[in-house]
Amino acid sequence: MTCELLPVGLLTPVGSELGVAPGTAGLMVTVPGLVAAVSAPAVSVAGGRFDRRVILAVLIGGTAAANLVCALAPHFAVLLGARIAVGVAIGGFWALGGSLATRLVPAEKVPRATAIVFGGVSVASVAGVPAGTLLGDLAGWRASFAALAVLGALATVLLVALLPALPPERPVDVTTLGRLLTTDPAVRTGVAVTLLLIGGHYAAFTFARPLLGGFSGLQAEHIGPALFGFGAAGIAANFVLGPRTAQAPKTSLVLIAGALAAVLALFALLGGAAPAGAVLMLGWGLAYGAVSVALQNWMLAGAPEAAEAATALMVCAFNLAIALGALAGGAVLNASAEPAVLWCGAVLALAAAAAMAAARRPGTAP
Secondary structure, three states, rough: OHHHHHHHHHHHHHHHHHHHHHHOHHHHHHHHHHHHHHHHHHHHHHOOOOOOHHHHHHHHHHHHHHHHHHHHOOOOHHHHHHHHHHHHHHHHHHHHOOHHHHHHHHHHHHHHOOOOOOHHHHHHHHHHHHHHHHHHHHHOOOOOOHHHHHHHHHHHHHHHHHOOOOOOOOOOOOHHHHHHHHHHHHHHHHHHHHHHHHHHHHHHHHHHHEEEEEEEEOOOOHHHHHHHHHHHHHHHHHHHHHHHOOHHHHHHHHHHHOOOOOOOHHHHOOOOOOOHHHHHHHHHHHHHHHHHHHHHHHHHHHHHHHHHHHHHHHHHHHHHHHHHHHHHHHHHHHOOOHHHHHHHHHHHHHHHHHHHHHOOOOOOOO
């Protein structure tokens, strides 16, 4: 997740050195998101009968190599090419790894185990992106990507050493994916809400650095701590609220989407002052922190007999939303002032809340 999100904190220095506008630099988020949306179901199907531990090791090792290329990239096109490889790894990893909690622990511990697995998303925000942003400020953005290459290699070794063998229980095929989308209303709703909610978040969050620096007026040295606050709040929400979303995923998602819409609207209205912008980043983290766990719990409740396939569809929608959200936010930012991306995100989050509120709970009759 740090691989995917790091450019959020480096858009300005990368764009400045490589000669691209901030909206164009946002392609570092858009492109891997689009690729991950395709690779999630593709890796699930192509992985077939291979041990999941082996596939995950190959994918994470691939991020190490891709980040090394990013660190050495002489121009933006090379960096963007390496981000394509990152997208393949991200989509494939989450398509398989997102559902593994159901296999690693007893059934009664699955909600907390799922929160721990998806806690990686929040920890990336609180530790990965701020640390990468700080390192980029101190030693240059290339050092941040080089550090990720080293950490990716270490993660690969640890994954092989610590994860048990995980032969596939029920191989995913195209027919299963198609059946879930066409016959399971809970899965369809989950995909739609993921597109709206995650798209809204990333339409704004991709440009957190320009928002904090240009709109809120934070000094460069204070942007890293503000992102740290966002991540810390997200970790708290993930581990405190995340496991509870398994009991009522519908209600949880309505509240999460509504809270996110409210925070983004308040940021657009009040975030023009540095103190308000920093405080609202904390609220943003609290509103968003449990979203990955809540979405995963909704999908597992909708298709408990096809957890890996349902997760692959969610990951596909999640990453497509990241890409489209960042693309939409970049277009809005290039055409308007920074608060416009916040309004864009708020409207999409509000639409997600409405869609989830109208949905039937998984397992109920039509």
